[in-house]
Amino acid sequence: MKYKDYYKVLGVERTASADDIKKAYRKLAHKFHPDVSKEKNAKEKFQEIGEAYETLKNAEKRSAYDQLGSGFTPGQDFRPPPDWERQFGEGFARGGRADNPHTSFDEADLADLFAGLSGRRSGGRFPMPGQDFEVEARITLEQAAHGTEVELNLEAVEHDDQGVPRRVPRTLRVRVPKGATEGQRLRIPGKGGKGFDGGRDGDLYLHISLLPHRLFRASGHDLYVDLPLAPWEAVLGASVEVPTLDGAVRLKVPAGTKAGQHLRLSKRGLPKREGEGDLYAVVQIAVPAAPSARERELFGQLAKESHFDPRSHFGSTKETA
Amino acid sequence: MRIEISEALWLDAGHELTLAEVAELSGLSQDLLRQLVELDALSAHNDAGTTFGADCLDIARTACRLHHDFELDAGALAVVLRLLERVRDLEAEMRALQARLPQPLL
Numbered sequence: 001m002k003y004k005d006y007y008k009v010l011g012v013e014r015t016a017s018a019d020d021i022k023k024a025y026r027k028l029a030h031k032f033h034p035d036v037s038k039e040k041n042a043k044e045k046f047q048e049i050g051e052a053y054e055t056l057k058n059a060e061k062r063s064a065y066d067q068l069g070s071g072f073t074p075g076q077d078f079r080p081p082p083d084w085e086r087q088f089g090e091g092f093a094r095g096g097r098a099d100n101p102h103t104s105f106d107e108a109d110l111a112d113l114f115a116g117l118s119g120r121r122s123g124g125r126f127p128m129p130g131q132d133f134e135v136e137a138r139i140t141l142e143q144a145a146h147g148t149e150v151e152l153n154l155e156a157v158e159h160d161d162q163g164v165p166r167r168v169p170r171t172l173r174v175r176v177p178k179g180a181t182e183g184q185r186l187r188i189p190g191k192g193g194k195g196f197d198g199g200r201d202g203d204l205y206l207h208i209s210l211l212p213h214r215l216f217r218a219s220g221h222d223l224y225v226d227l228p229l230a231p232w233e234a235v236l237g238a239s240v241e242v243p244t245l246d247g248a249v250r251l252k253v254p255a256g257t258k259a260g261q262h263l264r265l266s267k268r269g270l271p272k273r274e275g276e277g278d279l280y281a282v283v284q285i286a287v288p289a290a291p292s293a294r295e296r297e298l299f300g301q302l303a304k305e306s307h308f309d310p311r312s313h314f315g316s317t318k319e320t321a
Numbered sequence: 322m323r324i325e326i327s328e329a330l331w332l333d334a335g336h337e338l339t340l341a342e343v344a345e346l347s348g349l350s351q352d353l354l355r356q357l358v359e360l361d362a363l364s365a366h367n368d369a370g371t372t373f374g375a376d377c378l379d380i381a382r383t384a385c386r387l388h389h390d391f392e393l394d395a396g397a398l399a400v401v402l403r404l405l406e407r408v409r410d411l412e413a414e415m416r417a418l419q420a421r422l423p424q425p426l427l
Contacts, residue, residue: 029390035383035405050390132382149326173326182416183409185379186329203346205382206329217420220413224420260423273331282423 001079003072004110006052006065014070018057025053051111061114064088112157112165130202131157131193137206139176141213141223145245145270147178152204156193174206179273181221184208215243221270221277227263228286229253242281244268251281259285334374337366343373347381349388356395357384362402380406 007014010024032039032046039045055061067087072078080088137150152172157165174188185207192202210218217224227242237255241248242265251263262280269277288295330336344351357363358370363380366372383405384398393401 026391033387033390035386036401046390151324171324173324175326175328177329177331183413185332185376187332187375187378188327188329191327204327205332205379219417219420222420226423226426228426262421273333273335280421282421284423284426286426 001077001108001110001113003068003074003076003078004048004052005072005074006056008074009048009052010056014066018059021053021056025049025057029053054111055114065114108164109157109167112167115165126197127199128196129199130195132202132205133192134205134207136209137174137176138209138211139180140211141216141218141270142245143176144180144208144210144218145178148176149173150176150206154204158194159196172204174204176206176208179221179271180208181270182208182210182218216245216279218270221272223269223277223279224262224282225279226284227251227253227281228284229257231285231287234258234283234285242279244279245270253283257283259283330375332375332378334376336375338373338375338378340371340373343378343381346378348385349381353384353388353395353398354381357381357399357402360395360399362395362399 007016010016010021010028012020012024016024028049029046031037032042032049034043034046037046055065064084064087067084068078068080133154133156135152135154137152139148139150150173152174154170154172155167156170158168159165172188172191174186174191176186180186185205188204188206190201191204195201215225223245225243227240229238229240233240233253234257235255237257238253239250240253242251244265245268249265249268251265253263257263261283263283265279265281267276268279271277291299338346340351340354343349344354347354349357354363355370358365362384363373363377366374380402384402387393387401388398391397
């Protein structure tokens with residue numbers, strides 16, 4: 001079993017009062033709670049903080065934790081003293097049996113042991129639901145469009161015959177149906193942690209997020225792609241090839257198309273549960289970086305002959321005396 | 322080792338859940354759920370407040386975490402949930418605007 005210094009996690013002395021522990025927890029929770037924090041690793045950090053607080057806020061658990069001793073460094077492998085196991089062993093094992101209170105905690109996680117302590121020592125077994133998991137799945141636009149399978153490696157808390165909790169690695173494959181997009185939530189019933197003593201198995205919640213794409217940007221189920229046009233294509237109109245998630249299609253660009261205009265390709269976005277989103281080509285006017293002598297000559301001729309003034313709406317900019 | 326493939330369910334308004342199901346799946350009590358409905362922090366599908374779209378499950382589970390971790394009552398939860406919803410809406414709007422903006426030409 002790995003040692004964790006719960007006092008250090010909360011940044012308090014071992015002699016701190018219950019009130020000081022609560023204040024320290026609240027301060028850290030405001031900073032790292034994953035529902036409100038944008039801090040890096042907020043989820044992992046809050047998990048540590050919550051685990052420490054769950055043990056230290058409860059007098060019985062804190063006393064048991066304190067009796068483990070303080071001569072360990074965080075992460076160090078340790079074994080509770082024999083008298084500690086005699087005193088608390090039965091209470092820590094889920095529904096620990098009086099005839100076999102000496103249970104091996106070697107493979108247990110400190111947090112899981114303390115989670116099981118409160119209220120159990122008074123006896124009795126009762127149904128305990130399995131843990132729910134919330135997992136982020138980052139998928140490509142192509143996977144979102146066609147549906148995909150994601151492989152998840154989780155660590156679930158399970159109880160042995162003696163009721164001692166231990167972490168068990170599990171690999172799950174989940175089919176993500178087509179039509180998911182950024183922020184979509186999916187539920188996989190019964191695929192969380194195992195329930196105990198008749199408690200229901202936990203669920204797995206999948207949060208979908210989309211990986212950036214080389215060409216396309218997603219907004220809901222609509223996609224956007226930049227469409228660079230040569231100046232003459234924008235002025236005269238053209239038929240151009242535009243990439244989509246299912247291969248290139250031809251798009252008719254109307255004459256007089258302006259930079260920034262959005263040309264819609266209906267139903268070429270991401271699929272929805274019913275129907276499809278659209279694809280928008282965002283027009284950009286591109287110019288040759290190094291025009292040839294002939295190109296310069298032709299543009300020069302156009303400049304001389306054209307009466308087009310793209311800045312006419314500025315009006316007169318001459319300063320008045 | 323053979324790995325079983327699990328099917329995912331959509332959590333959206335099209336799938337309906339009862340008050341008891343939302344309570345069981347979110348960890349919130351039915352009483353607190355009713356209070357959140359009264360405070361407009363959760364939208365029920367019917368006037369009696371007994372059926373919900375499955376999309377509310379995400380909000381209810383967030384409410385449960387905040388209730389447990391910060392000891393918030395229904396009133397405070399309603400304020401936080403509303404602010405979180407505004408943050409989510411603004412983030413979605415920002416993503417939509419970023420998607421519409423052309424990237425610099427190479």
